[in-house]
Amino acid sequence: MAAGGGPALSLELLPTDPLLLILSFLDYRDLMSCCYLSRRLNQLSSHDPLWKRHCKKYWLISEEEKNQRNQSWKAIFISTYSDLGRYIQYYATLKKAWDDLEKYLGQRCPRMIGSLKESVQEEDLDAVEAQIGCKLPDDYRCSFRIHNGQKLVVPGLMGSMALSNHYRSEDLLDIDTAAGGFQQRLGLKQCLPLTFCIHTGLSQYMALESVEGRNKYEIFYQCPDQMARNPSAIDMFITGTSYLEWFTSYVNKVVTGGYPIIRDQIFRYVHDKECVATTGDITVSVSTSFLPELSSVHPPHYFFTYRIRIEMSKDALPEKACQLDSRYWRITNAKGDVEEVQGPGVVGEFPIISPGRVYEYTSCTTFSTTSGYMEGYYTFHCLYYKERFFNVTIPRFHMVCPTFKVSTARILVTENVTFSPDLCLGELSTLLFG
Numbered sequence: 001m002a003a004g005g006g007p008a009l010s011l012e013l014l015p016t017d018p019l020l021l022i023l024s025f026l027d028y029r030d031l032m033s034c035c036y037l038s039r040r041l042n043q044l045s046s047h048d049p050l051w052k053r054h055c056k057k058y059w060l061i062s063e064e065e066k067n068q069r070n071q072s073w074k075a076i077f078i079s080t081y082s083d084l085g086r087y088i089q090y091y092a093t094l095k096k097a098w099d100d101l102e103k104y105l106g107q108r109c110p111r112m113i114g115s116l117k118e119s120v121q122e123e124d125l126d127a128v129e130a131q132i133g134c135k136l137p138d139d140y141r142c143s144f145r146i147h148n149g150q151k152l153v154v155p156g157l158m159g160s161m162a163l164s165n166h167y168r169s170e171d172l173l174d175i176d177t178a179a180g181g182f183q184q185r186l187g188l189k190q191c192l193p194l195t196f197c198i199h200t201g202l203s204q205y206m207a208l209e210s211v212e213g214r215n216k217y218e219i220f221y222q223c224p225d226q227m228a229r230n231p232s233a234i235d236m237f238i239t240g241t242s243y244l245e246w247f248t249s250y251v252n253k254v255v256t257g258g259y260p261i262i263r264d265q266i267f268r269y270v271h272d273k274e275c276v277a278t279t280g281d282i283t284v285s286v287s288t289s290f291l292p293e294l295s296s297v298h299p300p301h302y303f304f305t306y307r308i309r310i311e312m313s314k315d316a317l318p319e320k321a322c323q324l325d326s327r328y329w330r331i332t333n334a335k336g337d338v339e340e341v342q343g344p345g346v347v348g349e350f351p352i353i354s355p356g357r358v359y360e361y362t363s364c365t366t367f368s369t370t371s372g373y374m375e376g377y378y379t380f381h382c383l384y385y386k387e388r389f390f391n392v393t394i395p396r397f398h399m400v401c402p403t404f405k406v407s408t409a410r411i412l413v414t415e416n417v418t419f420s421p422d423l424c425l426g427e428l429s430t431l432l433f434g
Contacts, residue, residue: 085140117148134208140243149174155265185230202420213408221292233409235297277395281316304399314356321354322380334369
């Protein structure tokens, strides 16, 4: 009975249009359940436009793809679910990331897109699990149902970095190559490589179990402890907490222009939009990057590279053309220790800057603390008035290493501790030794 003593209103007694409106708010599980409640609800829940929303929400099926399949929206949803249903909470997010990446790089780095491999099937992923004796996380499996990584080529999909005597480019490993590199040795026990650099041997690993102080599915760069006698003492620079977070955050930085495309490669320089200084007609901006392969926690040695862009406004007068003579740096570490550096030119060059011209160069620095910053100025002289000198400000830019974990194999460390980038060495000593 309804309130007031009247008969209870049955959902089935509603007219078709309002009932379809109610059904349009149901999730796919509830909509499917309606098929079994009554004949009328079975007919109405099969109304094809109801399934269009779910196909677009969960599988990113477009009208064009639907027309190519020549199937109803409901049939497409059910057939896709039967194949990819275990990944329904991840698929749309990862598919969009892959689609955005392919679209962005297809216009800028078509050669890199050509290195991507076709998707694998469920039985391929099951076979890898049987081979390594560990379960793969569903977000990882889902990604490889879309693309099976890439061929071992240069440049790598997961970013590059280049200095005068150092080059790194990371490929996203296909499932078979990753399985071949699965680690069971102490220090990297039950860790699966996600990336690989042909030139340096560097990899990012994903922990498939919570062992040796790692969280399950955590992603990291290995960093051997150079001060420990135990070869299994491996510190870790953390790069992700899950495959989904790791991959989609990287893609977002690429497709939003957060990582620049230089010579058909993705360079993992991070640019702070506030890290820009303009002096007269000249603007200086800075991007930075941390290099884990040249860094260590023990001993504390954190290696950073920075890329500087010097640009003169295209509206500047021709007589504003000038040449860089020298540089001055003020370098401050996390302890507040200051080092001053002066010298001629930059990286052995004395660039000439004229209206509309851009000059870029890359250099590097190291800190014994997990963070630090640099600032300074360049001294220029005018080409038309050679006796006229002036300074151009270099904005302050900060460099911070990723969060890291100290190896549990260290004799003096009895429990695993996570260090944030702003943990100074004094705090580290207090934490370890009281």
